[in-house]
Amino acid sequence: MKEQIKDKKTAIMESALKLFTERGFHGTSTAQISKEAGVATGTLFNYFPTKEDLINSLYFEVKGQLSQSMGKEIEAQSTFQDKLRKIWSNLIKWGVDNQEEFLFVGQFCSSPYITKFTREEVMKEYVFLHDLVNEGIKTGVIRDFSAELTIAMFYQASRTVVNLILDSDSSQDKNKFIEDGFKIIWKGLAKK
Amino acid sequence: MKEQIKDKKTAIMESALKLFTERGFHGTSTAQISKEAGVATGTLFNYFPTKEDLINSLYFEVKGQLSQSMGKEIEAQSTFQDKLRKIWSNLIKWGVDNQEEFLFVGQFCSSPYITKFTREEVMKEYVFLHDLVNEGIKTGVIRDFSAELTIAMFYQASRTVVNLILDSDSSQDKNKFIEDGFKIIWKGLAKK
DNA sequence: TCTCTAATTGACTGATTAGTCAGTTTACTG
DNA sequence: CAGTAAACTGACTAATCAGTCAATTAGAGA
Incomplete structure (x- = not known):
């Protein structure tokens, strides 16, 4: 399950990165990100309490x-x-x-x-x-x-x-x- | 009336500039911009057909x-x-x-x-x-x-x-x- | 004063938003 | 296998979005 966790989380971060650079931060919805990552909306908010958390985590990671x-x-x-x-x-x-x-x-x-x-x-x-x-x-x-x-x-x-x-x-x-x-x-x- | 036109248009552009730098492009709504400019929403769309037009005009102006x-x-x-x-x-x-x-x-x-x-x-x-x-x-x-x-x-x-x-x-x-x-x-x- | 035109208004719309949550699936343990 | 805890789901909501448009106002000319 550890592997799963990392998979979904990284999938979300990768999709977010791609869409953010394509359409900007506010131009990208959490729904789009989760869809692109092949994950439910709820899963995204499981890992990142808010959209801003996602953006910040991504920045520190990168x-x-x-x-x-x-x-x-x-x-x-x-x-x-x-x-x-x-x-x-x-x-x-x-x-x-x-x-x-x-x-x-x-x-x-x-x-x-x-x-x-x-x-x-x-x-x-x-x-x-x-x-x-x-x-x-x-x-x-x-x-x-x-x-x-x-x-x-x-x-x-x-x-x-x-x-x-x-x-x-x-x-x-x-x-x-x-x-x-x-x-x-x-x-x-x-x-x- | 020429003066009026310029007044409202510049008021919109100035408010947009201020709010865009404070909250980003998508983070700023056309409603917020018009409110800040002391103008109705419709007036904004009278001068700038779309929000993107406003952003672009602003960029060329600046x-x-x-x-x-x-x-x-x-x-x-x-x-x-x-x-x-x-x-x-x-x-x-x-x-x-x-x-x-x-x-x-x-x-x-x-x-x-x-x-x-x-x-x-x-x-x-x-x-x-x-x-x-x-x-x-x-x-x-x-x-x-x-x-x-x-x-x-x-x-x-x-x-x-x-x-x-x-x-x-x-x-x-x-x-x-x-x-x-x-x-x-x-x-x-x-x-x- | 009246008329005409263009500027202005803001309530309204259908679409979309971030975020929720009750229920479902998964994978591990004993 | 049964039990359990955590991961996962997606329909849902209240709020907000860009943009519209019928009605109103204001100013300039006659």
Whole structure:
């Protein structure tokens, strides 16, 4: 039964994710979500007391996945620049490979749903990025701006590149965007 | 009567803008909008055949305002860097001074409402930015990346800074964010 | 003042919404 | 097998939705 539980719950979350990115939060009804998941309406409310709970759970789930993908194989990188480069490509790969999740995060973050509390709560998962940036500043590899600004500029730049890739038809532009995007943000942040 | 028309129409648009940023598109009903505007429901549908028409009109209106603010006093600037610097501060000033409009644009652009067509349609207003960037590339002031990438990185960086300012309590951080943000994006884009 | 036209109104409609709950099925235990 | 607890169902509800339209109001010209 444990397996069943997970099956239905994930089915609901997957359907919700798909429909939310297609039609928006309020544009998607709980009835549509349960139908798409092949589940009764009541089951949805068994797992998520309200629709807003579902949206929030989805956001934490997706942000967790993103944060995990982001940190992959960083230790294997020797220089600070290589580490940042790896995070850069991890972020972009995640966005391109998980288009729905990527769009969902964008939608959620620009929506009135997100509170300052939620944003700060999620930020906790990015402590290691914060530490890395502070280390880079201390060792003089990157310029001494506030870590908040540095991280935000870096993260949003990666989102910009993903959006360009998703809009672009040609797949050869893809790598150019990734390379050139990093050139821009790295030169902007690096000390020399 | 001409005056009346404009009064009611703008009242509707202003109320819609306010409520959309507070509660999202689907989260705001046409009844709420008309009530807030001090107008009957029927009047709203007199000016905007459907709710989607209202949202779209609002987007074009707001983007027009933004594009106008962005280009202010550029001719007065002599160097290319000064021009970009002016656009940078214009963009940020607009976002900070027109918070609702700023958030609305963000919400709309990340929503499923926006089509590739709408995005391209709005892009036409930014031809002068495109020209400026191409000129910068040709004269060797900025690095030779695709104008699309350059503009997107620059524009999104300015949005990032506005978001940081809106989240920040201290007003002395504000100028620091604007200054440092430009340092980052300029060094990233400039040739030397 | 009267007339005509266009703007405005808000009660109304059929459809849809988030969420409920009494009853049914399922799977495990003893 | 019987007993039980939890998962699951879907018809149901009160509220709300986008959009309509017949009736009313207001202003401009004669």
